[in-house]
Amino acid sequence: MLLFVEQFLNGLQFGLLLFLLAAGLTLVFGIMDLVNLAHGSLYMVGAYFAATFTAWTGHFVGGVLLALVATLLVGMAVEVIAMRRLYGRDHLDHVLATFGLILFFNELVRLIWGPAGMNLTLPPWLNTAVEILPGVYYSMYRLSIIVVALAVATGLYLIVMRTRIGMLIRAGASNREMISALGINIKLLYTFVFGVGAALAGLAGLMQAAILTAQIGMGENILILAFVVIIIGGIGSIRGAFIAAIFVGLIDTVGRAFLPDILKLALSPAAAATAAPALSSMLIYLVMAIILVVRPAGLFPAPGSR
Amino acid sequence: MMPALSLRNIVVALLLLMLLLVPVYALVVGNNFVLSLFTRIVILAIAATSLNLIMGYGGMVSFGHAAYLGIGGYMVGILAYEGILSGFVQWPLALLVSALIAFVIGLLSLRTRGVYFIMITLAFGQMIYYVGVSLNRYGADDGLTIYRRSNFAGLLNLSNKTVFYYFCLLLLLATIYLTWRLVNSRFGMAIRGARSNDRRMHAIGFPTFRYRLTCFVIAGTICGLAGVLLANHTDFISPAVMHWTRSGDLIVMVVLGGMGSLFGPLIGTVAFLALEEVLSGITEYWQIIFGPMLLAIVLFARGGIDGLLAGIRRG
Numbered sequence: 001m002l003l004f005v006e007q008f009l010n011g012l013q014f015g016l017l018l019f020l021l022a023a024g025l026t027l028v029f030g031i032m033d034l035v036n037l038a039h040g041s042l043y044m045v046g047a048y049f050a051a052t053f054t055a056w057t058g059h060f061v062g063g064v065l066l067a068l069v070a071t072l073l074v075g076m077a078v079e080v081i082a083m084r085r086l087y088g089r090d091h092l093d094h095v096l097a098t099f100g101l102i103l104f105f106n107e108l109v110r111l112i113w114g115p116a117g118m119n120l121t122l123p124p125w126l127n128t129a130v131e132i133l134p135g136v137y138y139s140m141y142r143l144s145i146i147v148v149a150l151a152v153a154t155g156l157y158l159i160v161m162r163t164r165i166g167m168l169i170r171a172g173a174s175n176r177e178m179i180s181a182l183g184i185n186i187k188l189l190y191t192f193v194f195g196v197g198a199a200l201a202g203l204a205g206l207m208q209a210a211i212l213t214a215q216i217g218m219g220e221n222i223l224i225l226a227f228v229v230i231i232i233g234g235i236g237s238i239r240g241a242f243i244a245a246i247f248v249g250l251i252d253t254v255g256r257a258f259l260p261d262i263l264k265l266a267l268s269p270a271a272a273a274t275a276a277p278a279l280s281s282m283l284i285y286l287v288m289a290i291i292l293v294v295r296p297a298g299l300f301p302a303p304g305s306r
Numbered sequence: 307m308m309p310a311l312s313l314r315n316i317v318v319a320l321l322l323l324m325l326l327l328v329p330v331y332a333l334v335v336g337n338n339f340v341l342s343l344f345t346r347i348v349i350l351a352i353a354a355t356s357l358n359l360i361m362g363y364g365g366m367v368s369f370g371h372a373a374y375l376g377i378g379g380y381m382v383g384i385l386a387y388e389g390i391l392s393g394f395v396q397w398p399l400a401l402l403v404s405a406l407i408a409f410v411i412g413l414l415s416l417r418t419r420g421v422y423f424i425m426i427t428l429a430f431g432q433m434i435y436y437v438g439v440s441l442n443r444y445g446a447d448d449g450l451t452i453y454r455r456s457n458f459a460g461l462l463n464l465s466n467k468t469v470f471y472y473f474c475l476l477l478l479l480a481t482i483y484l485t486w487r488l489v490n491s492r493f494g495m496a497i498r499g500a501r502s503n504d505r506r507m508h509a510i511g512f513p514t515f516r517y518r519l520t521c522f523v524i525a526g527t528i529c530g531l532a533g534v535l536l537a538n539h540t541d542f543i544s545p546a547v548m549h550w551t552r553s554g555d556l557i558v559m560v561v562l563g564g565m566g567s568l569f570g571p572l573i574g575t576v577a578f579l580a581l582e583e584v585l586s587g588i589t590e591y592w593q594i595i596f597g598p599m600l601l602a603i604v605l606f607a608r609g610g611i612d613g614l615l616a617g618i619r620r621g
Contacts, residue, residue: 035421085605091421092367093604096561099554100600107594224432224550227425235421278440285433289414292426296417 005136007257008250013142015249016149020204021222022229022241023156024197030236031173031193034083035091037098039201039226040219041105042078046071046202047209047218048109051118060123067206068199075198079191087190106216117215120206145207152203153242160238169193225252228288234298244299248284255283314615318569321576325475329468341467342539347579348474349535354559354571355481356528361557362566363489364521365501367424370411370431371556374404374526376438376548378533383450383543393456393464397534404530405523407434412522416515431553438545449544456538464538474535478572481528486568488524497521558600564612573611 025039049070054063082101086094122141129137160166171179172186180186205219212218229248233240259280263272291299325348332341353375360366381400390396415426444450455464464470488494499507500514507514537543546552555578563574581599585592607614 029421035424082601089604091424092361092557092561093608095367095369095424095554096558097601097604099558100597100604102551102597103593103600104597107591107597111591111594220550221432224429228429231422231425231429274442277442278437281436281440282433285429288426288429292414292417296422 002136003257005133006138007254009132009138009142009146011250011253012246013145013149013249014253015246016146016153017204017208018222018226018229018249019153019242019245020149020200020207021226022233022245023153023238024200025226026230026233026236026238026241028194028197029230030238031169032083032087032190034086035094035098036083036197037095037223038078038101038105039197040223041102042071042075042198042201043205043208043219043222044109044214044216045074045105046199046205047120047214048113048118049202050206050209051120051214052113054120060126064206068202071202072195072199075202076191076195078198079194083194084187084190102220109216115216117213118209119213120209122210141210148203148207152200156200156238165189225284228284230298232288232291232298234301237298237300240298240300248287251287252280252284256280259283312616314612317573317615321569321573329471333468338467341471343579343583345467345471345474345539346536347575348471348478349532349539350556350559350579351572351575352474352478352481352535353529353532354556354563354575355478355485356525356532357556358560358565358567358571359485359488359528360522360525361560362570363494363501364497364518366416366518366522367427367557368415368522368525369424369428369550369553369557370434371427371525371529372550372552373411373431373434373548374408374529375533375536375552376434376543376545377404377407378530378535379537379543379547380438380441380444380450380533381530382456382534382537383452384444386452386454386456387444387450391454391457393458393462396456397531400534401527401530404533405527408523408526408530409519412519412526416518416522428550428553431548432550435545435548435550438548445544447545449542449546452537452541452543455541456534470539474539477531477535482568482572484528488521489568493517493520562603562610564610564616567610567612567616570610570612577611 021039021043024042025036028034028036028039046067049067050064052063053066053070054060057063057066078101082097086097126141126144128140130140130143132138132143158166160169168179168184168189172184172189176186201219204222205214208218208222225248226245229244230241232248233242233244260272260276263276263279266272267275295301325344328344329341332338353371356374357368357371360368378400381403382396385391385396385399411427411430415423415430418426439447458464462469462473464473489498496507496512496514496517499512500518504514533547536547559574559578560571561574562577563572564570581596582592585595589595603610609616
């Protein structure tokens with residue numbers, strides 16, 4: 001029971017992290033119709049910035065905020081230099097161009113920070129355990145990830161649905177020409193949206209970096225999980241991304257934790273020990289395949305897509 | 307009618323001549339590295355040609371194509387590890403398994419279109435990569451060394467580097483010939499029609515899903531063959547062959563050479579590996595140049611090298 005609560009919270013935390021990454025991806029796809037493989041690079045860049053800035057300022061929250069601003073700026077620069085020229089092009093072009101960007105960013109990080117990973121050290125007040133239920137302790141840091149990510153998700157929802165800028169974004173998504181004819185600077189708006197997506201990815205990256213480490217290529221594996229999330233949730237739908245991300249996070253974490261025991265009930269211990277790692281790493285993709293058979297456009301297809 | 311002596315045909319002819327003469331050059335200069343590099347180029351060109359079949363002609367941008375390289379390679383590696391060295395068993399089994407997996411992945415992925423298809427093939431490719439990583443009996447992450455190459459009972463000695471090279475080259479030419487026959491057949495017309503307008507093809511009575519699935523399976527099987535060759539070439543197989551960036555490399559090779567052109571993937575593979583050699587000679591951080599170069603190719607040279615040679619720009 002104790003273990004289950006802990007694994008459940010870990011799954012929730014991982015799911016929310018995936019959501020931060022998937023939200024940027026799906027926002028950029030829904031609004032600009034752009035597939036951005038380099039989103040994982042921004043996740044990595046955010047982590048490296050945070051590790052550098054916290055060490056440099058000696059202050060955790062300050063360093064993190066600086067890193068977020070820096071990732072936002074990098075994202076906007078990428079949009080202005082490269083992405084802007086790709087709108088309206090074939091999706092294959094997006095894939096290739098952003099694949100090139102991944103190679104560039106990986107190599108740039110290797111050049112600047114070296115091939116070894118970097119640690120993001122937590123301040124003492126985050127590096128403790130709290131009693132969430134009587135007798136059940138949980139990492140303060142992981143709990144704060146859950147809180148921050150939930151707050152960001154709520155904020156994102158409010159901004160997109162309740163503010164003037166959110167209205168402009170939604171309008172721009174449905175008809176680009178019309179909104180620029182009405183005198184809105186759509187280019188600036190796109191740059192801003194891309195930057196926010198980058199900052200969200202950076203936030204996810206730096207939060208993960210404190211649990212693992214900041215390392216080259218860290219964004220690529222999780223990026224594919226984020227793709228799985230938006231395939232399940234329906235491309236372009238933030239609500240779908242949120243539900244699918246938590247779903248994927250829970251299945252992955254809980255599956256890895258309990259699948260070996262479940263398999264032992266049906267198989268011999270040796271066979272279970274062999275099958276469990278393979279099966280638990282395949283679990284997410286199997287779920288995705290099943291969902292695709294039932295709903296080819298994902299659980300919550302955004303209106304007007306496809 | 308294409309003029310017989312266009313710039314493009316001359317380049318292709320020179321390229322083929324060069325490929326034919328590589329072992330001679332290697333023998334004269336005594337440079338084994340060149341032969342090894344070109345064996346690799348020829349094998350990867352087979353993989354790129356198979357990807358071109360679905361991507362260039364069929365419009366199916368598969369981002370998990372490297373998975374079949376791994377499947378073919380692992381079949382050879384696993385069978386050799388278990389003591390089955392005969393190529394007559396290894397190769398057909400490897401192709402069969404590649405075809406079966408391509409069938410299942412295609413069955414699921416081809417229900418979708420466009421970006422969904424790209425992402426789903428990417429996800430399935432990565433799934434197979436993780437399966438490779440979790441194969442604890444067969445080296446897991448570290449891979450599996452193959453101590454004996456496939457044995458063809460004295461008919462063919464794959465351990466002879468020159469023989470192996472010419473054998474790979476023969477298979478490459480066969481693959482290109484097969485692609486040519488396929489895309490110009492009724493089958494190929496249906497595939498190309500489905501790329502331009504699937505709904506219309508459907509309306510005039512073509513079960514396009516079946517056509518596209520068949521095409522997907524053929525491409526997967528050919529790429530599995532490339533995997534078999536690659537494993538025999540390097541005497542080693544590891545999950546790294548299947549990593550999604552390898553699938554990205556294959557796409558880059560096809561686009562660099564020219565999508566939907568018969569010899570494009572071959573040209574692209576030569577260019578890609580040559581660029582890698584040259585750039586990594588200039589700086590250890592060669593991808594910092596290669597990445598933006600890729601971006602520039604996408605932005606300014608859509609038709610790839612083949613498009614530049616033919617003097618036409620595909621829109």
